[in-house]
Amino acid sequence: MKKKKELPDKRVKSAHFSIKAYLVTYFVLLVLSAGQFLIYAEYIDFGTMPVEYILGMLGYWGLVSATFILITHSQIRKKFDAPMRKLSKAAKEVAEGDFSVYLEPVHTSDKYDYVDAMFIDFNKMVEELGSIETLTNDFIANVSHEIKTPLSVIQNYAAALQKDNLSEEVRKEYSNTIITASRKLNTLVVNILRLNKLDNQDITLPEKSYDICKQLCDCALQFEYLWEEKNIEFTADIEDKAMIRADEGMLEIVWQNLLSNALKFTEPGGKVSLIQTSEEDSIIVSIIDTGCGMDKETMKRAFDKFYQGDTSHSSEGNGLGLALAYRVIQKMGGTLTVESVSGKGSTFTVTIPVVN
Numbered sequence: 249m250k251k252k253k254e255l256p257d258k259r260v261k262s263a264h265f266s267i268k269a270y271l272v273t274y275f276v277l278l279v280l281s282a283g284q285f286l287i288y289a290e291y292i293d294f295g296t297m298p299v300e301y302i303l304g305m306l307g308y309w310g311l312v313s314a315t316f317i318l319i320t321h322s323q324i325r326k327k328f329d330a331p332m333r334k335l336s337k338a339a340k341e342v343a344e345g346d347f348s349v350y351l352e353p354v355h356t357s358d359k360y361d362y363v364d365a366m367f368i369d370f371n372k373m374v375e376e377l378g379s380i381e382t383l384t385n386d387f388i389a390n391v392s393h394e395i396k397t398p399l400s401v402i403q404n405y406a407a408a409l410q411k412d413n414l415s416e417e418v419r420k421e422y423s424n425t426i427i428t429a430s431r432k433l434n435t436l437v438v439n440i441l442r443l444n445k446l447d448n449q450d451i452t453l454p455e456k457s458y459d460i461c462k463q464l465c466d467c468a469l470q471f472e473y474l475w476e477e478k479n480i481e482f483t484a485d486i487e488d489k490a491m492i493r494a495d496e497g498m499l500e501i502v503w504q505n506l507l508s509n510a511l512k513f514t515e516p517g518g519k520v521s522l523i524q525t526s527e528e529d530s531i532i533v534s535i536i537d538t539g540c541g542m543d544k545e546t547m548k549r550a551f552d553k554f555y556q557g558d559t560s561h562s563s564e565g566n567g568l569g570l571a572l573a574y575r576v577i578q579k580m581g582g583t584l585t586v587e588s589v590s591g592k593g594s595t596f597t598v599t600i601p602v603v604n
Contacts, residue, residue: 274313281309331363335370347378395436398429405429453603457491460499460531461524467503468522474511481519490526493603498576502584505569506535506596513539513594526602530582533598542588550586 331354338349350371353364360368405422408414414422464486475482510520518538525532542550551574577584581601588594 270313270317273317274310277309277313277316278306281305327363331367335366338370338374342374342377347374349374395433398433398436401429402426402433453493454495457493458496459489460492460494460533461486461488461490463496463500464503464522464524464533467500467507470504471507471511475520478511478514478516478518480511480514480516482522483519484522486522486524487526490524490531492531492600494580494600495576498580499600502573502576502598503533505573506598509569510535510537510539510594510596513537515539518593529602531600531602533600534595536593536595538593541590541592541594542586543590547586547588551584 334351338351341349351367353360353367355361355364405426409419409422409426465484468482468484472482474480507520507522514520514537520538521534521536523534523536551570574584577598577600583597583599585597585599586594587597
């Protein structure tokens with residue numbers, strides 16, 4: 249099959265080889281040759297030189313100029329124009345949404361030049377853009393799914409409430425189901441908005457510091473009913489006081505999510521521990537549980553949006569809590585890490601730098 253000839257890009261208006269370039273080169277070479285003639289004038293009488301010789305010299309330099317232009321053009325085309333055409337074509341394909349584009353470096357790795365380095369950087373850029381595109385599509389798909397589920401529950405139970413032959417007990421049960429689904433939908437939307445806010449702006453530090461130990465105690469007490477209900481042994485080893493300059497509201501989200509997860513994934517009769525220590529330049533908070541734990545694959549994706557390793561608890565969350573907590577700590581310049589053993593429990597550790 250005959251290969252289709254590639255048409256030139258209509259946006260490109262100038263060529264490397266032009267009459268103007270030829271005339272300029274010709275003129276420069278004539279000026280240089282004139283200097284040579286001035287030197288020879290001491291020994292040669294140009295008055296007796298035949299016209300044919302002068303015309304021949306002009307023709308000779310014209311041929312030299314053409315040869316010089318052709319060689320230069322060939323080198324430019326090979327070293328610059330051809331790679332730039334490949335890069336331009338590849339960039340156009342990426343702009344049209346094709347992220348499978350790959351540019352092979354011109355030389356071997358031991359002879360790379362700046363064109364090769366540019367191709368390598370271009371390939372990395374396309375790979376990153378492809379990853380972002382995939383994440384965006386996955387995010388949209390997950391958001392659609394997570395919103396659709398509670399909406400379907402609300403719609404179905406609201407329709408069921410319109411029936412006339414329902415008892416007061418059933419009506420109350422249906423109403424509670426609608427309220428629960430509405431709360432889950434509200435939490436999902438709030439978390440999505442928070443994540444979007446974190447992705448588009450930095451967390452500003454307040455002027456005054458606050459006691460993080462008191463905050464941890466207050467957050468833990470919010471879940472007292474849950475650990476008592478599940479007969480979980482909850483222990484806290486916290487300092488009397490530790491002042492920190494940080495966004496108090498955002499850190500509260502972190503503690504709530506981590507404590508909620510620890511209690512949710514710990515079976516009745518298990519144990520959850522909250523430990524806080526201070527170092528010279530940081531505050532460290534660890535939440536340890538004896539729950540179901542995670543395998544290595546789940547640990548790698550624990551902070552991904554919408555990822556839920558244990559699907560048995562999927563109805564209790566939307567997979568955004570850890571992702572939100574991770575982004576908050578990341579924006580504060582700290583770290584959130586997890587260590588876990590499947591079937592034995594998990595340890596989430598938050599390290600926050602102390603800013604004076």
